[in-house]
Amino acid sequence: MSFAGGRHFLQIPGPTNVPDSVLRAMAAPTIDHRGPEFGELGRTVLAGLKPVFGTTRPVVIYPASGTGAWEAALVNTLSPGDKVLCFETGHFATLWQEMARRLGLTVHFVPGDWRHGVDPARVAELLGQDGAHEIKAVCLVHNETSTGVTSRIPEIRAAIDNAGHPALLLVDTISSLGSIDYRHDEWGVDVTVAGSQKGLMLPPGLSFNAISDKALAASEKAKLPRSFWDWRPLLEAGERGYFPYTPATNLLYGLREALRLLEAEGLPNVFARHLRHAEATRAAVEGWGLEVLCADEREHSAALTAVVVPEGHDADKIRALILDRFDMSLGAGLGKLAGRVFRIGHLGSFNDLSLAGTLSGVQMGLALSGVPIRPDGVNAALDRLAAASRTDREAR
């Protein structure tokens, strides 16, 4: 590494930068997870998570990465051979449907071009054709972290309702929860899957399921084998703030502090901040004369931006140079996007100056890599941020 001073810029789309107060909260003695102090902690975080998911129903916490919560959503609600509808929005949607197949489910995987979200009209069409109601669940990734495309869940919910179809709606919010507006109850989602390491500003290691009454009822009949992921013992112990096994106590200290930070800022302000940074980032990409991967204006992610690298240039080499020269990590192109895009994470604990530094590093790195860009990206982003802060001041 050429530069050792200053702070590393962790601008991958998760894990994200962990605020100092969250780090400090975790640096505390581990306590008895069956004692009274733990019960208080457990009750506080389980209650505090609900508004973040937009639910009044139960949430369960796993000491696992997001992949575990994917599995939990499937094994608690479905039976061997059940048909599920999945959409190829990108790398993570592809991995989730692979897991469903491995678990013994029958997957209908609708092909996609990795530049669009789930098409509500296609959902309506496919469910409309399933008069026998063989499809038991629709599995969607809300914010596809590999592409920077956000699917429109309320429109998809409306499509399911208009088709009069009883399928469960399972939604992965691993890179949207706490960054992009999300409403488990209002949008009629049955299981919301989430993780700690992105919008919740924690290290990796916790994951979540928010569970509707309909999902809970389905879990009574679900026959896929489950043990560690079983909701029942978690829900039972969770009522008193405890876990049926050893919890990740110190991560829960961090979660308590992260929830406090989100509440102090106010979720609407958190979402507005992410939208502002995403818009400024897109202004930068346009200023450089490059292309954003997301192809639909309505589906731009507020959490990250995937930038297409011109033919003849290798996105991984650009990222390597930026890491070496400027000590900044950017997200790699995943799956079939490897080498063709890099991803700028602008989610979690992040502010205008962090964005300005991030975009400056990208602009310098692109120029040093010989990518033909116009040098107008950073200024375009700063103009956008300045305009947003003027509007904000006037509104106060």
Ligand SMILES: Cc1ncc(COP(=O)(O)O)c(C=O)c1O
């Ligand atoms: C949208 C999405 N789903 C699933 C995952 C997998 O989660 P994990 O790596 O925490 O197991 C990720 C990870 O980045 C993700 O972004």
